Amino acid sequence: MxxxxxxxxxxxxxxxxxxxxxxxxxxxxxxEAYIRKLDVINRGLGGYQTDWAIPICEQIFAKQHEQHHVPQVKLLTIWYGANDAASAPNPQHVPIDRYKANLSHIINMVKSPTSAYYSPETRIILITPPPVNTKQWVGTPRVFETTRSYAEAVKEVGEKDNVPVADVWTKIFDAAGRSEEACEKYLNDGLHLTSDGYNIVFHAIMDIVARVYPELDPTWEAHGRMQTVFTLWDQVNVQNPRPSLMKRKVQL
Amino acid sequence: MxxxxxxxxxxxxxxxxxxxxxxxxxxxxxxEAYIRKLDVINRGLGGYQTDWAIPICEQIFAKQHEQHHVPQVKLLTIWYGANDAASAPNPQHVPIDRYKANLSHIINMVKSPTSAYYSPETRIILITPPPVNTKQWVGTPRVFETTRSYAEAVKEVGEKDNVPVADVWTKIFDAAGRSEEACEKYLNDGLHLTSDGYNIVFHAIMDIVARVYPELDPTWEAHGRMQTVFTLWDQVNVQNPRPSLMKRKVQL
Known part of the structure; x- marks a missing residue:
């Protein structure tokens, strides 16, 4: 309900x-940034890679005929690769060419006018996997240079499919002074992110929003582009509140 | 989409x-607790009180005829009073009897079989306003004993309407050794909560879930009651993944 x-x-x-x-x-x-403007729906699935992501996306994206009943996805982040880059024969491994094809497939589910899931109002951001610190990581094998190449692959897909890329691999590696060991400030176990790591991811996303998708910029600096769905309390008409409490368009 | x-x-x-x-x-x-099981939708509106909440709830609750198109609300928390308890003639002030009637009205929008918004699968938790530390607070006037009486009013409504109450007023005041000043550990400005304060709120909610609504207990200890919508990655059938990747019922 x-x-x-x-x-x-x-x-x-x-x-x-x-x-x-x-x-x-x-x-x-x-x-927190989109409070009262957009809800955040987290469809992250630990351990998954892009082969498995496609059947998932077929279920979590609405088909065109369903779209007038469901919320619009204004912004979609696509962030795979940390598991695709696992070394074969681990079942999580996806060869790099198939990884790129899978990412393109997911993008085109949303962007292609012939797709059942076509959603022209959805803005997409691709995110690269972060560096892996193999000195810290004790799970299924990862190779530093392999993950780097998967991060490069995301940038190639972004270029080809005209989707902006939050290159958190490079941003984190640079923040760590280009030292694998120093990445531990950003990686709590060599693979997953600390809050410092996530902070880099968040700002990389918001930078792209401000530059490429300014209509979705929720900050005060972009005031006038997005408003809250329900009015601020000090704008409620106290004598006759109901009309002032009707929901509004978020994007002006 | x-x-x-x-x-x-x-x-x-x-x-x-x-x-x-x-x-x-x-x-x-x-x-975090309900990841991969239930989404959390935050419809908190700063400065609002229960008079204004009713027209809002009429827009954010789905009517019965819409309910098969939209997500079910499995758990609903209702937490007003911090502004209703503001001193008159502040426009946020709602007299205590009308505050109680408004809370009952919102509850019965969901619980009454004759309501357009009737939703029998929705479990409700009422939350009391926290204590106000008038030594810290510099906004529109609040009185310590008044907020206490609004917290008591929530418990009366819960009793009358048979809805469990997370009495965070008492839990925070007790945690502060029943000293208004010592509430500052839990209140960052005398009215709003610190993460220590929110931690008390979270645990009060989860305690009620475990005791009263155990079918919604997401913890490992309640394992078997709720499962993730999509299977864990190590349960994916690697040879023939697609059938193992179909979404599942969360509640068993």
Whole structure:
């Protein structure tokens, strides 16, 4: 019985997305930034890679004929690769060419006018996997240079499909002075992010929003582009409140 | 184009709810606890009181004929009073008897079989306003004993309407050794909560869930009652993944 009141930011990905609801995670930071404007829907699935993501996206994206009943996804982040880059024969491994094809497939589910899931109002941001600190990580094998190449692959897909990329691999590696060990400030176990790491992710997303999708900029600096769905309390007409309490368009 | 995949926890209230997306806020903690099971929808509106909440709830609750298109609200928290308790003639002030009637009205929108918004699957938790530390607070006037009486009023409504109450007024005041000044550990400005304060709110909610609504207990200890919508990655059938990736009922 939740009416559709706010449109959404949807996050798809693996454990890096799933853990985004932790203190200081990027989902938490986005939810705080978009409060009263857009809801944040976290569809991160720990351990998943892009082969498995496609059947998931077929279920979590609405088909065109369903779209007038459901919230619009105004912003979609796509963040896979940390598991695709696992070394073969681990079942999580996806070869890099198929990884790129899978990312393109997911993008085109949303962007292609012939797709059943076509959603022209959805703005997409691709996110690169962060560096892996193999000195810290004790799970299924990862190779530093392999993850780097998967991050490069995301940038190639972004270029080809004309989707902006939050290159958190480079931003985190640069913040760590380009030292694998120094990445531990940003990676709590060598693979997953600390709140410092998530802070970089959040700001990389918001930078792209401000530059590429300014109509979705929720900050005060962009005041006038987005308003809250329900009016601020000091704008309520105290004598006759009801008309002033009707929901409004968020984007002006 | 967000398909309905997960049902939701909906939070309605004032700024105490709105700020629940901050680091360590109760929305963030609930989102983390219910990850991959239920989405958390924050409908907190800073400065609002129960007179204004009723027209809002008429828009954010789905009517019965819309309910098969929208996510079910499995858990609803109702948390007003911090502004209703403001001193007259502040426009936020709602007299205590009307405050109680308004809370009952919102509850019965959901619970009454004759209501257009009737939603028998929705479990409700009422939350009392926290104590106000008048030594800290510099906004529109509040009186310590008045807020206490509004917290008592919530308990009366809960009793009358058979809805469990998270009595955070008492839990915070007790945690502060029943000293108004010592509440500053839990109140960052005398009215709004610190992460320590929100931690008390979160645990008060989860205690009620475990005792009264155990079918909604997301913890490992209650394992078997709720499962993730999509299977854990190590349960994916690697040879033939698609059937194992179909969404599932969360409640068993």
């Amino acid at each position: 939740a009416a559709n009141v706010q449109d959404v930011v949807m996050l798809v990905g693996d454990s890096l997305t799933q853990r985004g609801w932790e203190h200081g995670g990027f989902a938490q930071l986005l939810a | 967000a398909a309905n995949v997960q049902d939701v926890v909906m939070l309605v209230g004032d700024s105490l709810t709105q700020r629940g997306w901050e680091h360590g806020g109760f929305a963030q903690l609930l989102a």
